[in-house]
Amino acid sequence: MSRAERRPPGLYHRVVVYLLFLILLAPLLGTFVYSIATSWSATILPDGLTYKWYVALWSDPRFLRAFGQSLLVCVGALALSVVLILPLLFVVHYHFPKLDALMNILILLPFAVPPVVSSVGLLQLYGSGPLAMVGTPWILIGCYFTVALPFMYRAITNNLQAINLVDLMDAAQLLGANTFQAAFLVVLPNLRKGLMIALLLSFSFLFGEFVFANLLVGTRYETLQVYLNNMRNSSGHFNSALVISYFFFVLLLTWAANRLNKDKD
């Protein structure tokens, strides 16, 4: 049955959808209102509205530095994963398709071991010796790379399977392209969608990551989530402003990525 023939959704279906939206949006809305309230304690509605928490937040150099550092670590980790995972995926799917099963198990490892546990291992390994990286952004970039791996691998694999990689490569090669030309001119442009989704998912996840950042680096290279944790004893209004700012930044990024990703019909 085509979509046009379908009856409009009944009241029950609409209620379910709206209820879900309400449940998801209620805490966000509460936080937002709290972040623009002068004070809000014993009353149903806040006493008054103000921008001052946002002004205070965005003029705090420590916040701006944490924001920039978070951005840097995330972008660094994602750049590393693009550079490493894209060629890996290409080789796996074009030359060794059987390895895909093994890769599917490998990419689950970052999820199988809880961050609190793997942090201990990472601290042991990189705490001293020739690879002493604990307390520097480098260990976070490396660690975030492994966290992003499953998102990157799955999204791009789905995309690769959808484009019939082998036939495209074969066709390009018979038309005179070498492997690099075929990969860059034919395969890569068709992975744009999967890559965008992978990057967006990973970025949103990594930007909000706290456990690794706190345990491996802490205040020595403060990221946004660590900063938020360190500010927990300051004003709740101030923290709400931080959370909302953070949320809108991710939202803006998602929107921009979707715009860039639109098909050119």
Next chain:
Amino acid sequence: MSFVSVENLQKNYGSTAVFSDINCEIHKGEFVTLLGPSGCGKSTLLRCIAGLTSVTSGRIFLDGKDLVPVSPQKRGIGMVFQSYALFPNMNVEQNVAFGLRMQKVSTDEMKQRVAEVLKLVELNEFASRYPHQLSGGQCQRVALARSLVTRPRLLLLDEPLSALDARIRKHLREQIRAIQQELGLTTIFVTHDQEEALTMSDRIFLMNQGRIVQSGDAETLYTAPVDAFAAGFIGNYNLLEADAASRLMQRPINSRVAIRPEAIQLSLTGSLEGEVRSHSLLGNVIRYRVEARGVELVVDVLNRSASDLHPNGQRVTLHIEASALCEVA
């Protein structure tokens, strides 16, 4: 001297042979078909000729030069895939121009040659469309144009019509054949569809289990199958064991025979008596199952008028010319 020549070609995957001892000669401008059931090795053979799959042993000559050590980019071979393999990120014009871009042909010449070949496949109106905006038949014509524009010495078609619906398939079949003849292009076509093979080809190589079973023009393959496989794969031959054939013809016959269903005549008077078991209407032909002397035969009769129909259970007589019996191995 033949234009394409395959000598003792063999391809193994591990210890299993996909095909072995393949020998064939193809003349310049010829349209040959590799026909066979799926898994017979015909597509792998085509990929070996294209250079997309390595061969285990043997040689492939194109215009007197051994192709085996040559990379696929430098073989000068065009190929059309069942899946079309159009580049989704490029429009029709860019897809077709891709091969010329790789050859670093000048922009002016590229434009002219792309326009020419798009006109040839009747798609000049669609130059700026993207593959997802085209129908299957149009996609395959773009793929054909893309492989023709580089002026290949040899064109390979790997089941190009299999993903299309019947009407478009028939039309495109004629179009491919017309273009091939117009350009005098040596072409190897792979299919599992006997009708495609019979209608399009100058010559057919019938393959089974990694071997060429029989080769020849459509007429020879259809009327003189060499073995039971060939008889079973092409046409709907009645295959009779020696004893059944002897009983039916009432003379000693020492080998298996194949009889084409349309070579048996059906009438109400004659020497060989039988009874109609069932019949089915295939359009212009009525296909009867007739039992005679304990042998069940398939008999095809032209559907002239409804009054000619023999109902099930009717006694009929059959006439089989001695020349219609084809001995097969």
